[in-house]
Amino acid sequence: MSHYDLVVLGAGSGNALLDDRFSHLNVALVSEGPFGGTCLNAGCIPSKMLSVTAEVADSVRESDRHDVAARLEGIAWPRVQERVFDRLDANSRDGEQGRRASGWVTVLRGRARFTGERELEVRTERGTERVTADRVVVAAGGRPVVPPVIADAGVPYETSDTVMRLDEVPARMVVLGGGYIAAELAHVFHSAGTAVTVVEQQDTLLGPQDESVARAFTEIVGAQWDLRLGREVTGVEQSTEAEADASGTLRVTLDDGARIDTDLLLVVAGRRPNSDVLDLDRAGISVDEDGLIEVDAQLRTSAPGVWALGDITDGGPHLKHVANRQAAVVAHNLLHPEKPRTMSYDVVPSAVFTRPQIAQVGRTEQEARDSGPDFVTGTRRYDGVAYGWALEDEQGFCKVLLDRASGRVIGAHILGTQAATLIQPLVVAMTAGMSARELAESPLWIHPALTEVVENALREALGQLEEGADGDG
Ligand SMILES: Cc1cc2nc3c(=O)[nH]c(=O)nc-3n(C[C@H](O)[C@H](O)[C@H](O)COP(=O)(O)OP(=O)(O)OC[C@H]3O[C@@H](n4cnc5c(N)ncnc54)[C@H](O)[C@@H]3O)c2cc1C
Numbered sequence: 001m002s003h004y005d006l007v008v009l010g011a012g013s014g015n016a017l018l019d020d021r022f023s024h025l026n027v028a029l030v031s032e033g034p035f036g037g038t039c040l041n042a043g044c045i046p047s048k049m050l051s052v053t054a055e056v057a058d059s060v061r062e063s064d065r066h067d068v069a070a071r072l073e074g075i076a077w078p079r080v081q082e083r084v085f086d087r088l089d090a091n092s093r094d095g096e097q098g099r100r101a102s103g104w105v106t107v108l109r110g111r112a113r114f115t116g117e118r119e120l121e122v123r124t125e126r127g128t129e130r131v132t133a134d135r136v137v138v139a140a141g142g143r144p145v146v147p148p149v150i151a152d153a154g155v156p157y158e159t160s161d162t163v164m165r166l167d168e169v170p171a172r173m174v175v176l177g178g179g180y181i182a183a184e185l186a187h188v189f190h191s192a193g194t195a196v197t198v199v200e201q202q203d204t205l206l207g208p209q210d211e212s213v214a215r216a217f218t219e220i221v222g223a224q225w226d227l228r229l230g231r232e233v234t235g236v237e238q239s240t241e242a243e244a245d246a247s248g249t250l251r252v253t254l255d256d257g258a259r260i261d262t263d264l265l266l267v268v269a270g271r272r273p274n275s276d277v278l279d280l281d282r283a284g285i286s287v288d289e290d291g292l293i294e295v296d297a298q299l300r301t302s303a304p305g306v307w308a309l310g311d312i313t314d315g316g317p318h319l320k321h322v323a324n325r326q327a328a329v330v331a332h333n334l335l336h337p338e339k340p341r342t343m344s345y346d347v348v349p350s351a352v353f354t355r356p357q358i359a360q361v362g363r364t365e366q367e368a369r370d371s372g373p374d375f376v377t378g379t380r381r382y383d384g385v386a387y388g389w390a391l392e393d394e395q396g397f398c399k400v401l402l403d404r405a406s407g408r409v410i411g412a413h414i415l416g417t418q419a420a421t422l423i424q425p426l427v428v429a430m431t432a433g434m435s436a437r438e439l440a441e442s443p444l445w446i447h448p449a450l451t452e453v454v455e456n457a458l459r460e461a462l463g464q465l466e467e468g469a470d471g472d473g
Pocket residue numbers: 009010011012013014030031032033034035036037038039042043044045047110111112113139140141142160181274277278309310311312318319320321322323353
């Protein structure tokens with residue numbers, strides 16, 4: 001049994017909290033999977049590297065909109081694979097080697113589970129190691145959910161953990177689920193030449209987005225992907241050899257009786273926390289009904305001396321920038337228990353790196369309607385500003401929601417080129433408590449940058465506020 005000052009479980013965002021400030025401690029970093037966790041190896045980063053490649057191909061395809069004569073000869077998928085994963089795998093290996101060479105971090109690669117309070121068993125290649133610690137941070141993330149209809153069918157399928165590393169691009173793909181991951185990966189594979197069918201149980205893709213964004217996105221991609229909305233998969237079978245040659249290796253049946261022959265099934269129907277394999281009850285760590293570890297604002301769990309962060313917790317949306325901030329808060333609280341910091345989830349932006357790109361922060365219009373504050377909206381389209389003309393963009397828009405009483409932005413939604421970047425001034429204003437008028441009128445907005453669409457949406461909403469105020473008077 002080895003004893004440590006600190007054990008961190010998980011080499012994703014958990015690894016991010018360890019820096020030289022901890023070098024006076026005896027630390028163990030335990031991880032089953034590779035360093036960098038989901039984000040580096042199978043999540044945010046490879047998906048964005050592939051999505052930018054897809055964007056480049058899309059630009060060539062659409063070059064005639066800008067009177068440029070170009071023809072796409074194809075995406076060299078094996079070379080893309082090498083470029084993306086050689087870099088990411090090296091980064092992961094370097095991260096692990098750096099820790100091993102640090103002199104103060106012991107790396108234990110293997111599956112861990114709790115055997116008592118701040119006591120763990122780790123099954124490594126060299127056998128089972130038992131460790132105890134004064135303090136423990138649990139950052140064991142989550143994994144894809146595979147509905148029983150697929151898991152029990154005994155057929156081959158891919159998830160986001162595997163699909164980005166395929167050797168070749170399939171001719172046909174059925175994507176089960178129409179959320180974030182589906183939107184990003186369907187774009188990548190469609191652009192690489194795959195005929196994509198998306199099966200989503202709700203009536204739109206990206207259901208939790210603002211209703212105008214979800215509607216517009218569903219309509220735009222509906223012209224490129226075969227969408228089966230409001231549908232569920234009821235069965236999947238492997239085709240016979242003769243059928244496979246003619247129509248693909250799998251046959252997917254939907255609840256309306258439709259049968260779809262395909263070469264590959266991608267299951268992206270949500271994620272679940274890895275808490276079920278950790279025997280958390282033996283450590284006194286409480287979870288909610290979804291298996292998420294319950295944490296307070298300081299990211300403490302119900303067990304003394306145990307903190308948790310990232311996708312395994314019930315603290316905030318499961319996004320990498322949230323997990324990174326949580327890691328910074330936990331690091332501070334471990335080092336300065338007398339002056340602890342807390343997490344706030346008041347303003348959490350997110351983006352979907354699909355085509356068109358989508359970004360959001362704060363409330364959706366449907367949430368604002370349901371939760372009752374009196375609000376106004378302002379929407380401006382990309383084709384209403386000069387840079388939108390330059391882009392020949394006929395789909396993009398920015399919508400802002402302002403609280404009538406305070407004049408502050410309570411939500412913002414952008415669909416279109418560079419949405420993830422354009423939303424940031426709105427995020428800053430919301431975080432700083434700046435009014436919409438201050439944001440629209442105090443900084444100079446560069447002309448004719450695309451940010452003018454944000455400025456104009458704000459001005460439109462401010463006009464609505466004024467009209468309301470005049471009416472009241
Ligand atoms: C395809 C995809 C795209 C995404 N894109 C984005 C994006 O663009 N932007 C964004 O903000 N977020 C994105 N996310 C979400 C983001 O990846 C996660 O929120 C983030 O990586 C969570 O970090 P984490 O440290 O909580 O978990 P992880 O990074 O999953 O780390 C968990 C660690 O725990 C280890 N572990 C688990 N169980 C055990 C065990 N029993 N014993 C030992 N070790 C264990 C794992 O090996 C791993 O090292 C994406 C996710 C996916 C799947």
